[in-house]
Amino acid sequence: MNATPSPTSSAPRAPTAADRRRWAHYLADERAEARVYRELARRREGEEREILLALADAEGRHEQHWLDLLGGEPARLPAPSLSSRSLGWMARRFGSIFVLALAQNAEDRSPYDTEPYATAQMAADERVHREVVRGLAARGRRRLSGTFRAAVFGANDGLVSNLALVMGIGATGVAPQFVLFSGIAGLLAGALSMGAGEYVSVRSQREMLDATEPSDYADAAFPHLDLDANELALVFRTRGMPEPEAEQRARRVLEASRTAGPDPVTGPVPLQRDHDVVGSALGASVSSFLFFASGAIIPVLPWIFGLSGLAAVTLALVLVGVALLSTGAMVGLLSGAPPLRRGLRQLAIGFGAAAVTYLLGLLFGVSAA
Template identity: 75%
Template structure:
């Protein structure tokens, strides 16, 4: 990139902002590195080193450390605080979003190498965040989605019932009934789903029943290779593995680790059905109780409706933002989308409640 001949005061202010941002990003990567080890730690430290080179570029243009620097933005401060306290997947997801918004493509004073670095950094952080997402327990995703289901379904229920003009006690009873019905349904469905999945996986596990007959197999015919080919290996791989297993079976030292059942493929790890059912019950109930709280504490009418909408709205924003972070999407946009969906469902049932209330009146 070619630089303008004479930098202006606005240029120098922009450089100072870049300097502050590069230092903030390097600090986040170093903080994250203290909570990692091995390859991930080395990658994070290398990212911090690269940000240091960018920092040096702006310092050179500024002729050294300026007397005054702009304050770090709220996002940078929050990211650094989270990196120090948590070092979690959420920090990497936020850093991924930050790296994808590099201003250097249109910056005349940034080098082409710096612009390329930022694009590469975005992919590196995306890869690190993807590792974290893969390691992240499914229980967290279940918590977010279960709580969100409880929020939306029970808010729609209590607003629809309340709009008919029934007594507050009936609204409270309907909300509690909706909480229990939904949570029990979620728990039962999760139990059946996990049990069915475990039974399906059990039925696909290789059997060790043929281990005892390995020494009696014809080495030349080597029918054992057919077993491995049936499990998905190529003909060459199956023959090599079968020969190894048979040599082990005919060894004077007895069979070793190349038993028939030692080659079982890895299956997805599935948790216990009861634990999954309990978690689903609790996650749904934790969301479903929120819309009921105003009536539970004796409120009624528009005041109860307004407070329920406020609390559920904040919770929907939070769950939507969490899902956005986990998926690498902008958290605010996902939070607003979740809010719109939840309030849209509640609005439909509220209007229906008004219609039924008028017709019954």
């Protein structure tokens, strides 16, 4: 492919040694990205596999462009960028939604818009690739959105609430054993509350869905209804059918019922059952309990291992800070947002809540003294 200037860049000048080094880096990155897509395709099948292989082929075309400019394979090819190597490592071992989310961000940082030796087609390809990867990542996000939401919010609730609790209690100057007891009590109370609340919520939703399911209560009455004036059409209209279609459907059902008996399959309009989407009440309850407890145990760990005072508080802040940054970064990855920014946001919220309770603990501790 011949080098033509990008619409957003100036015409290429005579290439320099720095240009050739930059081309070699582009070549290494394109090869690494193509390997990532092939690794991901190896773990998938059907349409997703075909899309990923097509992306790898497109990266191969870009690779060829830089090979042509370099006049063939360089004697020494530089290592791909750190992000490309990280993507490749994750794709070989996980092949998960996180890799696609990272790949989406990588495609968004393409340098070809300002690279004078990249073609306009290459710059356009990278923009389209981002949307293709975003679409693939969106499928995975939808598949795990419910479970992931419960895990992140449950763990974060445990982290923030129990950190705030032990910081507030500790600031009053009580004995370390009392801080430990308060943390364990907060863990159990919060986890049990989360589990019970989730059970009631999911159970209530399932009962509400059960109440919306069609029944065969009126099937036996079909043969006795007036063929020209009957309320069966109203049943179909309540389930979303337009009036003319409901009238026709009711007439067909009544005519069939007089010859073959009531048919519970053709009678009511089947509604989509959402029970599988809602999930099990017991399963949701246990998951919420465990997610909350897994977060709430972290701020208490220093006191469990016998630390006290400033050392316990410092270690608790460090452990919770790492956990908040991690969960925030995962939220950012899955939402296609910068992971560091999301991690820092989680950190600020958690530490802000802890600071408020700590100050209140100091105030009450001084007042009590």
